[in-house]
Amino acid sequence: MINRDDFLLNKDIYFFNNGSFGACPKTVFNKYHEWQRVIEYQPVEFFQETLIPELKRSRQSIGNFINAHCDSLTLTRNATYATNTVIRSLDLEEGDEVLVTNHEYGACINAWEFWQKEKGFKIKVIDIELPLPETSDIIRKIRSYINPETKVIFFSHITSSTAQLFPAREICKFARENNIISIVDGAHTIGQCPLNIMEIAPDFYFSNIHKWLFAPKGTAFLYTRKKLQSMVKPLITGWGWGLNRELQSGSDYIDTNQVYGTSDLSSFLTIPDSINFYNKNNVADLKKKCNALVKYFIREADKITKKKSL
Numbered sequence: 650m651i652n653r654d655d656f657l658l659n660k661d662i663y664f665f666n667n668g669s670f671g672a673c674p675k676t677v678f679n680k681y682h683e684w685q686r687v688i689e690y691q692p693v694e695f696f697q698e699t700l701i702p703e704l705k706r707s708r709q710s711i712g713n714f715i716n717a718h719c720d721s722l723t724l725t726r727n728a729t730y731a732t733n734t735v736i737r738s739l740d741l742e743e744g745d746e747v748l749v750t751n752h753e754y755g756a757c758i759n760a761w762e763f764w765q766k767e768k769g770f771k772i773k774v775i776d777i778e779l780p781l782p783e784t785s786d787i788i789r790k791i792r793s794y795i796n797p798e799t800k801v802i803f804f805s806h807i808t809s810s811t812a813q814l815f816p817a818r819e820i821c822k823f824a825r826e827n828n829i830i831s832i833v834d835g836a837h838t839i840g841q842c843p844l845n846i847m848e849i850a851p852d853f854y855f856s857n858i859h860k861w862l863f864a865p866k867g868t869a870f871l872y873t874r875k876k877l878q879s880m881v882k883p884l885i886t887g888w889g890w891g892l893n894r895e896l897q898s899g900s901d902y903i904d905t906n907q908v909y910g911t912s913d914l915s916s917f918l919t920i921p922d923s924i925n926f927y928n929k930n931n932v933a934d935l936k937k938k939c940n941a942l943v944k945y946f947i948r949e950a951d952k953i954t955k956k957k958s959l
């Protein structure tokens with residue numbers, strides 16, 4: 650059973666906020682430092698021989714966890730990085746429209762606004778009220794915002810400040826049927842709710858492994874549907890690109906996006922350990938218990954404040 654001693658957390662606080670910044674368990678953190686020692690023991694051997702197969706092992710473990718092929722997953726630093734990678738890659742120009750909701754995370758909206766200035770597309774904000782309406786009403790609302798210029802929809806699977814779960818599968822299906830690219834900001838999903846990428850069938854999906862799945866900070870993945878992988882442009886171009894390519898993994902999409910120049914990618918290599926910690930401690934079940942406790946707490950608080958929240 651998971652407990653406070655499994656973490657490095659200050660013993661004087663009750664830590665509830667894995668959403669802003671997740672707490673990394675000692676076992677995973679130790680593994681992270683172990684990898685850093687492996688690098689320093691023989692740096693040249695590590696970067697030339699060890700890194701690429703170990704990155705693949707991490708991509709395979711995350712792929713098994715979320716039902717996605719490991720070669721459609723590139724490991725990336727965080728959701729902000731993934732958002733920028735995708736927007737930079739999109740073939741958008743003046744006249745094109747991008748839909749976002751009024752529940753998006755600020756840094757991601759900044760990224761959209763930055764690239765809007767570069768590329769000239771238009772951002773339209775879909776106003777969705779709280780509590781969230783039924784799925785069919787959400788789709789109806791989205792439908793009312795689309796027109797022939799709509800090229801992309803970007804939305805959070807779980808929203809940041811309000812923790813609402815959006816119907817990702819249905820929104821992606823709607824987008825597909827209307828020839829609109831779907832980009833799902835799943836920063837909060839992995840480890841917090843069951844995640845099955847093949848079922849959701851997005852064009853792009855990213856999530857932070859460093860929030861609810863316990864990895865050290867700076868660990869995330871970006872999924873890209875196979876037919877769109879060749880359009881993904883890296884934010885940093887280096888040895889992973891071009892004819893003189895080094896550090897080959899067998900996939901252009903992976904090579905181009907996973908090599909940033911010399912950098913400490915140890916956090917990526919702890920992904921199998923984070924998943925192991927999650928499974929070994931049955932965190933999925935624990936989360937159900939936490940949900941029940943939250944509901945109990947709200948009911949009791951409502952009795953005191955005489956409000957009705959649930």
Ligand SMILES: Cc1ncc(COP(=O)(O)O)c(C=O)c1O
Pocket residue numbers: 668669727728729730753754756757805807808809834836837857
């Ligand atoms: C919905 C959502 N998207 C994106 C992010 C950005 O994550 P990061 O700072 O790891 O890039 C966050 C961070 O909390 C978030 O809540």
